[in-house]
Amino acid sequence: MTTAEAEILDELESELRAEGVRITRQRMAILAALAGSTDHPTAEELLARSRERDPSVSLATVYRTLSVLVESGTVLRNDFEGAGARFELANKPHHDHLIDLDTGDVIEFTSRRIEKLQEEIAEELGYDIVFHRLELYGRAKKKV
């Protein structure tokens, strides 16, 4: 685990304790797995990564913990097309996703202009946006 990851982990732990969330070995293992992931792992992948730190983690606990973390706003859940849900820490600025259809890679991007247009559209329709989902699915351009 890198120093940066350890710092993130410490911070997450403090924040969660402050919210009254109980910290268990399993939860720390799952948080560590999240902090150590730069991709967008599935529950199964998080189970495997958590077990490297604490083999006692079960899939049920991964799901229950993710549920708690999503509730508290610590984790974001993504339901990309195709497979099961994918998770990521919410400690980054808001962003949307571009999914590489060939490799499954997920690229994060942001666009103030698109965000703004979404607000305008909702406004015209008489709505307040609570959250949104923008996913681009594509293939890398051939190198020329």
Place this chain on the structure above:
Amino acid sequence: MTTAEAEILDELESELRAEGVRITRQRMAILAALAGSTDHPTAEELLARSRERDPSVSLATVYRTLSVLVESGTVLRNDFEGAGARFELANKPHHDHLIDLDTGDVIEFTSRRIEKLQEEIAEELGYDIVFHRLELYGRAKKKV
């Protein structure tokens, strides 16, 4: 069934036959259910609506038929947050969706500008977009 719906149904049937898709009573019932729906029904809802025309339709056939129709580009499948997949005929211009979190209503909208920005973003990242998903989830503004 309105005259307009009957026309849509005729057209769908012709197109599918032209593509070599076999037309069965069940498939016609499912197509009619789709043509007669202005909302975005689930497979279960389509089953119920199809059975009004042909009670022999089974859920397995609804799914298998939808699969054929999605393959042929006749139907679009939406995986909105929350429940199961929702379907709609693809015979309208491209649009995105705003989902009312209180009522579940789905409002369609289009924005050339957002589409264009998406293209630009993909371009910058070196990708060609194959398809995308843009969903706004919100609540109706309070009337003042």
Place this chain on the structure above:
DNA sequence: GTCAATGCAAAAGCTTTGCAAGCGC
């Protein structure tokens, strides 16, 4: 010590599939 969190296994919810019978073309 109390009450929440865990592991396990069973269940749930949606969707798919194997198989024998039926039916479109």
Place this chain on the structure above:
DNA sequence: GCGCTTGCAAAGCTTTTGCATTGAC
């Protein structure tokens, strides 16, 4: 008539849940 389509029931997958036990605070 041939081969695709159907209904039924069973199975698949991901996610959730009941229950007895463990463990955090």
